[in-house]
Amino acid sequence: MNSIILRVGTQYLCGLLVLFSLYMLIRGHNEPGGGFIGGLIGSTGFVLFALACGTADARNALKVMPQNIAMAGLGIALLAGIFAAFFGDALFTGQWLFINETADSKGIPISTVLFFDIGVYLVVFGSILSIVFAMEEEI
């Protein structure tokens, strides 16, 4: 499809969608959202890119092969899940680290749950894009 409106629109929308997807990813910790929906939203940004400018440009913009992103995500999610075992907990038990913890504040909480969600985000993002790119190139 060669439409100047779509191409110009995509320039702005793609970045916005990826940004929004990251917001959804972080928000998912306590409210609706999370890695799965975040990955879906993020991938629509690049799907739009591929529709407007072709998959070759979209692949260029992405720089990394989508399959690699998906498998990296799977690795991260897996490590985040197994991490609990090193502390003798059941698999996938959240492990927490509180940065700058004081008596009345928990500081900045970092958890394996977050890393698991980031992994899920990358798996969804990468696999959706590999499928869509492959289908686009086939047709």
Added chain:
Amino acid sequence: MTWTLATPLVLPFLTAVLAFLARYGAAGRWFSVAGNAVLLAASILLMVRVLDQGVIAAQMGGWSAPFGITLVADYLSAVMVVITAITALAVSVYALTDIDARKERLGYHALFNILIGGVVGAFLTGDLFNLYVWFEVMLISSFGLLILGGNKDQIDGGIKYVTLNLISTILFLSGIGLLYGMTGTLNMADIARTLDTVENQGLVTVVAMMFMVAFGVKAAVFPLFFWLPAAYHTPAFSVSAVFAGLLTKVGVYALIRMFTLVFDGDVAFTHQILLWVAGLTMVTGVLGAAAQNDMRKILSFHIVSQIGYMIMGLALLTPLAVAGAVFYLVHHIVVKANLFLIAGVAERTAGSTNLDRIGGLYKSAPLLAILFFIPAFSLAGFPPLSGFWAKYVLVAAAIEDQGWIIAAVALLVGLLTIFSMTKIWAEAFWKPHPEGADPALSQLTPQARRHLLIPIAGLAAMTLVIGFSPDPFVTFAKDAAAQLLDPTAYITTVLGGKA
């Protein structure tokens, strides 16, 4: 306890990541073989534990049931995980030769192991929504495998496969939503416990039907089977072998699990429908096969007809019948995966799987002929091969339950199966090759022969073992059936004592 249950689930994903990292070299495929060998060891360990303790459960993430995700293994789950690992190992050895470097670079081994992870997850989970997630994992990875390095046929089959499976998924998800609305829980044991107290039992039956259709698509039962013969004959032989062996059987497993544990309230209605479905599935599958002329298409239709036997066992719902279904599941996975692997060797040596274009395999490749004979005639139910005992138990259960018609249908379909197997035997093995070729195994390099024939021989040996000493397997199946029909132990183990 957590580790015994979680290891078979985590291993395939670990293998997938390693195999993906090494996809440009030979190491990737060996990671896959090694990973699946370890998976087999882990699943046998699981089996030993289950035999020792009956039902075992583990709560993931330290959230106790019914709030967290529970992994649970009873006899049925454990034996399914073991048989999955055996199939995965056999296919990953076969893939050493069968899958070319191009498909490996596209990530074949990673997708394959993710698929195995999804299958194991579906067998081990005790949570309904988690079951849905594993179905999705299987769907995405199997779609990837189906269209990998795709030609037109593959894409065509893949689209049909995915479309119909997505419909099934939507129904499944809606059913889960309704169940959650009625019971307020997603834990299967907890649903089973609370479903009787739901006021609107009519809605429960509606939801049961939604699940029946959703899993029916996955299991390829009548009238929802047509995606299967459209898709299974297109991809690489390793892929169709693992699909044929495992994928539909996950649907059957889910049906057995849900319709023994959860939906056992209105048996007269739901299981009567299942019985009709079983009979029609057997007949349409076997008739469809009779009309085909391609080895893989014939075998694909036979998957459909064999699924009917398993559903029949579930529909009769007597201890002997359910035992027959469990026995049939195990026997069928081994035999069916093996037949697709053999079809792959036939194509490699004789040049095609179209029965008109091949022949002469008996004369020039007698070893392959013997290896084909064992699973093919086991499938048809020749004594004393494993399929005979599977059919025997089911027909005996039907007669015991005075289901004369279904017993007659099962026997008739058995006869027609012999017809199809004889057709493959006569066309591919007996008649001379139409182009006068001499399709000997020696055309293959010694290395290829090892990779292709060792898994086939191993699976054939399993068929023989089950056939010649069926007693321990039948006893095991009866124990599994007893657990399924009286899920008290399952429920108390999952919920940690609350019954």
